[in-house]
Structure formats: C-alpha cells, structure tokens
Amino acid sequence: MTQEELHEIELYVDTGKDETNAAVQELLNTLPLDQTVEQTLQAAGINQPVMLTLLITSDETIKDMNKQYRQQNKPTDVLSFPLLEKPLVNAPADQLWQPQEGAEEAQPGTPFVTPPELITNLGDIVISWPTLERQATEANHSTSYELLYLLSHGVLHLVGYDDMREAGYQRMVGIQQSVLQALGQKA
Numbered sequence: 683m684t685q686e687e688l689h690e691i692e693l694y695v696d697t698g699k700d701e702t703n704a705a706v707q708e709l710l711n712t713l714p715l716d717q718t719v720e721q722t723l724q725a726a727g728i729n730q731p732v733m734l735t736l737l738i739t740s741d742e743t744i745k746d747m748n749k750q751y752r753q754q755n756k757p758t759d760v761l762s763f764p765l766l767e768k769p770l771v772n773a774p775a776d777q778l779w780q781p782q783e784g785a786e787e788a789q790p791g792t793p794f795v796t797p798p799e800l801i802t803n804l805g806d807i808v809i810s811w812p813t814l815e816r817q818a819t820e821a822n823h824s825t826s827y828e829l830l831y832l833l834s835h836g837v838l839h840l841v842g843y844d845d846m847r848e849a850g851y852q853r854m855v856g857i858q859q860s861v862l863q864a865l866g867q868k869a
Contacts, residue, residue: 689719690733690801697811698740706738706811709826714865718830721861722837726771731801734840736833737808744810759813760832762839765805769842777853779844807836823869830867834858 693710695703715736723732741757749755751763769778809832818828835845838854845851862869 689716689723689731691715691719692733692735694735694737696737696739696743698742702811709829710738713826713830714867715830715833717865718833718861719837721864722834722857723841725857725861726773726838726841726843728770728841732804733801734804734837735806736836737806738811738829739808741810741812744808744813747808757810757813759810759817760836761808762836763806763808764840764842765803766840766842770802770804771838771842773843773853774849776847777844777850778842779839779846804837804840807833807840809833809836821869827862827867827869830862830865831858834861 693715695706695710697703697706719734723729744761745755745757747761748758751761752758764779768781771778809829814828814832815825817823818825821828823831835854835858838857839845843850843854843857845854
C-alpha cells in the first residue's frame, strides 16, 4: 500500500485576506504535510487508511468556533473535531478523550460504521494562521515548524488523545516532537 493510499488530506486556506491566503498556500506547498500526518499516525499505532480535513483560517473564525464548541470566547491555535465515536488509538484512559455521555441517546439507531474497504474520515483540524505566527515568534520557531507541530497535535486529537490531563499532554508532546525530529524539522 502506498503512502497516498494510507491517508488523504483535504486542505483549505481562508484567512480572510487574499495575499495571506496565497502566501500560506505557497508555504504549504513546500511542507511535508503528508509525511507529518503519516508519521503521527504511525507513532500513534494507526495503520489503516484515513482521511482528514485541514483548514488554515483567521483568529476571528477560530474564535467563533472556540466560543461555539468550547465556550471559550478567544482565539486559539488549533481545534480538532473528531468524527469518531470513540478513540481509535489504543492508549491508557488518562491519555484519551472519553466518548461523550449520552451520545447513543442523542443519535438513535445504529451508529455509522465505515466499511473496511473504505477510508475512515477522522474529522477536521482548524488552525489559526495569526495565532500560529504569534506562537512561532514567541517560541523562536519558524512558522513551518509551528504549523507541522500543530498539524501533528490535531491528528493526535482526531485519533483519540486528549491533553486535558498531564499524562495525555506529555504523551502528545512527546509524539509531536519525535515526529518533527524524524522529519528533520528544526524549531
């Protein structure tokens, strides 16, 4: 199975500014996005074909999403919206997000199961370009490194990791750093 068959990334750039969109798209064309996703999935022990959507957007858009979905009225660097009903990754419970209580009652009937011959849609990752740029500057990272780091972080959330507890946070950071190191990315 080739790398292209293992995963697919749908990529969208909408920062609200045409010049910024063009610059971000140009940068994205030079980055190892596919390899970052692939290495992150491998590090998490996920070897099945998957797809995900990545949106690079503005602080305003991510602030609206953060308020709507997390009740936090501020921009953030990355949001992940898993489509899985339960974590795909096999890890200790203190590293994982928990299936939402009442999810079965909220969606009566049989849950959707991806047939084995089809690619599993993990969900969506949204990254704020202005927040990414600020964080890269504050941490003395390149914007490229920061973007790949946040992409890896988002993928880990999609497959089941949660960083709200220390064990999950430490595991995610460890995977993200090892992935970028394996790809030869320097902060």
